[in-house]
Amino acid sequence: MNSRVFSPTLTVDLGAIVANWKLLGGRTQPVGCGAVVKANAYGLGDRRVVQALLRAGCREFFVAHVEEGATLKESLGTAWPRDASLHVLHGPDPGTEATCLAYGLTPVLNSLSQINRWQDLAYRKGRTLPAAIQVDTGMARLGLAEKPFIQLLANPEGLQGISPTLIMSHLASAEEPDNPVNQLQLDRFQPLRQMLPQARGCLANSSGIFLGSTYHFDLVRPGAALYGVAPVVGELNPMHQVIQVQAQLIQWRDIEAGDGVGYNHTWLADRPTRIGTVAIGYADGLLRSASNRAHLRLGGRTVPLIGRVSMDTVTVDLTNVPEDLLGSGAMLSLIDNEQRIDSLAQQASTNAYEILTSLGSRFRRNYINDNG
Numbered sequence: 001m002n003s004r005v006f007s008p009t010l011t012v013d014l015g016a017i018v019a020n021w022k023l024l025g026g027r028t029q030p031v032g033c034g035a036v037v038k039a040n041a042y043g044l045g046d047r048r049v050v051q052a053l054l055r056a057g058c059r060e061f062f063v064a065h066v067e068e069g070a071t072l073k074e075s076l077g078t079a080w081p082r083d084a085s086l087h088v089l090h091g092p093d094p095g096t097e098a099t100c101l102a103y104g105l106t107p108v109l110n111s112l113s114q115i116n117r118w119q120d121l122a123y124r125k126g127r128t129l130p131a132a133i134q135v136d137t138g139m140a141r142l143g144l145a146e147k148p149f150i151q152l153l154a155n156p157e158g159l160q161g162i163s164p165t166l167i168m169s170h171l172a173s174a175e176e177p178d179n180p181v182n183q184l185q186l187d188r189f190q191p192l193r194q195m196l197p198q199a200r201g202c203l204a205n206s207s208g209i210f211l212g213s214t215y216h217f218d219l220v221r222p223g224a225a226l227y228g229v230a231p232v233v234g235e236l237n238p239m240h241q242v243i244q245v246q247a248q249l250i251q252w253r254d255i256e257a258g259d260g261v262g263y264n265h266t267w268l269a270d271r272p273t274r275i276g277t278v279a280i281g282y283a284d285g286l287l288r289s290a291s292n293r294a295h296l297r298l299g300g301r302t303v304p305l306i307g308r309v310s311m312d313t314v315t316v317d318l319t320n321v322p323e324d325l326l327g328s329g330a331m332l333s334l335i336d337n338e339q340r341i342d343s344l345a346q347q348a349s350t351n352a353y354e355i356l357t358s359l360g361s362r363f364r365r366n367y368i369n370d371n372g
């Protein structure tokens with residue numbers, strides 16, 4: 001594409017996503033491995049990601065909202081196989097049950113009112129409808145608390161009209177293997193899971209997979225690790241690198257000692273410095289908290305981001321880069337094999353999830369290794 005186009009580039013390696021899904025599936029075998037593709041597959045493009053994973057054999061997908069599921073199903077059209085399921089983690093909002101059913105989405109029911117509304121629909125349709133049931137085991141976010149769940153099952157009509165496909169819960173601190181909350185949640189989940197033997201148990205997200213096979217039950221639902229995010233804090237990242245983010249150098253200049261750079265001069269030169277201006281800013285998802293902390297790379301060299309991140313640009317210190325690398329169209333990389341999402345996240349005081357999902361609509365998205 002035209003190098004005069006200043007928008008930053010996001011390269012998504014679909015082959016690496018598939019390899020990550022296989023790597024996770026290899027760890028959980030014979031337990032099935034699904035894929036969480038909510039928030040547009042964490043910003044990478046849900047349609048392309050799902051197509052690649054479907055071809056690789058993945059059959060269980062998860063989004064957050066009915067709307068996301070409907071849009072995804074529509075964009076895939078007849079490419080969606082009959083034997084694949086698309087779960088909606090938040091379940092249907094009041095009034096969206098019929099849409100949920102019309103698009104063949106499987107809701108995750110998180111409350112008695114969601115259960116009742118799904119039952120009403122089943123009653124009106126005159127047939128049983130599949131749904132996953134979520135219980136809360138200690139995150140206090142979504143799902144039925146233990147007591148109402150037990151009461152529900154004690155009532156012979158509690159789940160009438162519903163065929164439960166999954167019994168789910170979500171871990172609060174799975175990326176910290178030594179956190180005792182993991183075992184506590186497991187101990188709460190096991191008996192609840194046994195009360196609904198007709199459904200498959202489903203507890204582990206990406207990090208949960210690495211807590212060991214007692215956390216795997218019948219299906220795991222990784223998201224972040226598919227996209228290359230490190231699943232275990234403080235350990236070597238076993239996942240394949242998936243994305244590259246690059247942005248164009250649009251100007252450079254030499255400044256004197258004592259000169260300030262960027263908004264509010266949060267960086268002051270203490271020596272003559274060569275400053276480059278790069279076309280990526282917080283409107284693209286490069287968080288402002290990375291100001292004066294992140295690094296970019298050019299021609300194999302690390303260049304520090306100096307001054308504030310602006311809306312559309314950042315400034316970098318190019319003093320140590322040979323001038324012949326500074327031609328028009330020079331691309332600097334922000335995320336690549338050398339600097340992965342997790343290190344950028346650390347530099348910006350956030351987590352890799354926020355980095356991924358912040359990558360904005362101004363990126364040119366470029367898909368590689370789509371072996372379909």
Ligand SMILES: *Cc1c(COP(=O)(O)O)cnc(C)c1O
Nearest residue numbers: 036170205206221222223224225
């Ligand atoms: C987002 C989400 C996941 C995926 O979590 P990762 O940490 O990205 O693997 C799994 N389950 C639920 C309920 C979620 O909300």
